[in-house]
Amino acid sequence: MPQDLPIGHLPPAHTQYTTITEYPPYRQTLPDDVAKLVDRLAVTQVTAIKYTCTARWIIDPHRRVADDMFFHILSGRGAMDVAGRTSRFGPGDLIHWRRGVPHQATTAPDDPIRVISIHYTATIDSAVHLPELLGFPDVFRLGVGHPLEAMSHEACREFAYRPPGWSRGLEALVARMLLSLIRERGEDLHPDLDGRNLRDLQRVLPAVEAMRETIGAPLAIPALARRCAVSEAQFRRIFTRAMGRSPVAHQRQLRLGEACRLLRETADTIEVIAGKVGYAEPAFFANTFRQAMGMTPGKFRERKEV
Numbered sequence: 001m002p003q004d005l006p007i008g009h010l011p012p013a014h015t016q017y018t019t020i021t022e023y024p025p026y027r028q029t030l031p032d033d034v035a036k037l038v039d040r041l042a043v044t045q046v047t048a049i050k051y052t053c054t055a056r057w058i059i060d061p062h063r064r065v066a067d068d069m070f071f072h073i074l075s076g077r078g079a080m081d082v083a084g085r086t087s088r089f090g091p092g093d094l095i096h097w098r099r100g101v102p103h104q105a106t107t108a109p110d111d112p113i114r115v116i117s118i119h120y121t122a123t124i125d126s127a128v129h130l131p132e133l134l135g136f137p138d139v140f141r142l143g144v145g146h147p148l149e150a151m152s153h154e155a156c157r158e159f160a161y162r163p164p165g166w167s168r169g170l171e172a173l174v175a176r177m178l179l180s181l182i183r184e185r186g187e188d189l190h191p192d193l194d195g196r197n198l199r200d201l202q203r204v205l206p207a208v209e210a211m212r213e214t215i216g217a218p219l220a221i222p223a224l225a226r227r228c229a230v231s232e233a234q235f236r237r238i239f240t241r242a243m244g245r246s247p248v249a250h251q252r253q254l255r256l257g258e259a260c261r262l263l264r265e266t267a268d269t270i271e272v273i274a275g276k277v278g279y280a281e282p283a284f285f286a287n288t289f290r291q292a293m294g295m296t297p298g299k300f301r302e303r304k305e306v
Contacts, residue, residue, distance in 0.1 A: 026183040030134070033198045034191055037124050037133070038182060045121045045261065046170040048155035050074075055112045059105040062294040066260030067119050068131050070177070071095035071105075072152045076113030080105035082138045092144040096136045099129065100253065102294065116152040120174045127208035128201065128243075130178065135190035140181060151177050200242035203228055207239065211251055215258055216278040219251050255279070256292050263301045270297045 030038075045067060053076070061081075077090045082103040089095055097103050107113045122130040142148060151173055158169045182189070207224040224247065225235035240246050245253070255277040262273045271282045279285035289297050 027186055030182065030186055030189065030191070034134070037128075037198070038130075038179070040124050041122060041130060041175060041178070042124075043120055043122045043171045043175045043178070046118065046155070046159075046167075046174050047120075048116060048118045048152070048159040048170065050114070050116045050153075050156050052114050053107050053112045055107065055109040057107045057112060059103065061104040062102045063104060064100050064102055064293050065097055065119070066099060066257050066264075066293070067121050068099050068129070068136075069097045070116075070118040070120070070152070071097065072116040072118070072149065074114040074116065074149070075111075076107055076115075077111045078105055078107040078113055080138070085138060087139060089139055092142050092146060092149075094140040094142050094146075094148060096131065096138065096140065098131050098136065099257065100292070116156055118152065118155055118174065122174070122178055125205050125209060127205055127212060133191065134182065136181075137188050137190070140185055140188055148177055148180060151180075200238050203230070204235075204239045204242045207235070207247075208243070208250070211247070212254055215251075215254055216276055218278070219247060221247060251278075252288070252292070256289060259285070259289060259297065260293070260300065263297055273297070 059080075071094070073089055073091055073093045073095065075091050077088065079086065079088045080095065080103060082097065083101050095105075124130060124133065155170055155173045158166045158173065163169075206227040210224060210227055211219075221232050221235065225232045228235055228238070230238060236247065239250070243250055259273055259277045262268055262276065263270075266273075268276070270286065274280075274282040274285035277285070279288070286297055289300070293300060295303075
């Protein structure tokens with residue numbers, strides 16, 4: 001009579017080990033020091049909705065989004081302009097729009113698009129934005145039926161029905177999508193370090209995280225420099241080299257990103273939001289917002305678009 005054996009205790013004659021050579025390798029081509037940062041990836045603030053666009057659909061010129069955004073084309077064709085770079089798109093293309101980058105798009109009148117729109121935030125150590133660090137392209141040419149298409153549909157399902165754990169489920173799905181692109185489409189990535197080196201980035205991460213946690217407080221360069229164990233002058237140089245922008249410019253970007261989130265997700269007045277993100281004068285906040293986003297805070301809140 002056969003003996004029941006617990007899993008993990010099958011006799012050798014009944015097992016066959018699979019070696020690593022039987023699996024296809026990943027095509028990841030990132031430098032090792034950049035790849036190590038990906039282990040600290042966190043994904044938050046995910047939404048996913050499928051749209052069927054009309055023949056007159058258009059994204060107005062100079063639109064910016066406050067988060068990062070996938071635009072997965074299921075059918076139809078169109079054209080887009082991203083910061084002066086023009087291209088056409090069609091079924092199977094995964095468009096990516098980075099936060100704060102101006103873009104516009106139109107659909108072909110005789111072949112309007114169906115699309116899955118996924119907004120998300122992906123950061124390293126809750127500070128550095130992954131698409132910016134890795135230089136995501138404007139579009140990944142995946143092809144119809146690519147496995148990421150099924151993930152995009154599953155993200156829509158999670159967001160639509162919101163079952164128990166849906167927020168975590170969405171974050172996990174988008175993290176999986178990002179990792180798939182990094183591992184399988186490394187040749188499409190162009191790490192956008194602008195002369196920065198990763199050692200500088202590691203040195204300023206404590207300050208970057210502190211800026212995020214105290215978004216409404218005045219910028220305190222001396223305290224941030226102490227966090228990084230450098231002088232104020234060194235801190236300014238290292239920060240600008242590592243982040244590609246000054247501490248003041250980075251703080252402004254953080255504040256505007258949080259303002260966009262509050263405008264979308266809360267009913268707070270613009271005056272209240274201005275105060276929460278560190279602007280004592282609502283008029284100055286509104287002017288800063290308009291210059292960065294191409295529209296007023298009120299207009300941003302009113303817009304309901306893909």
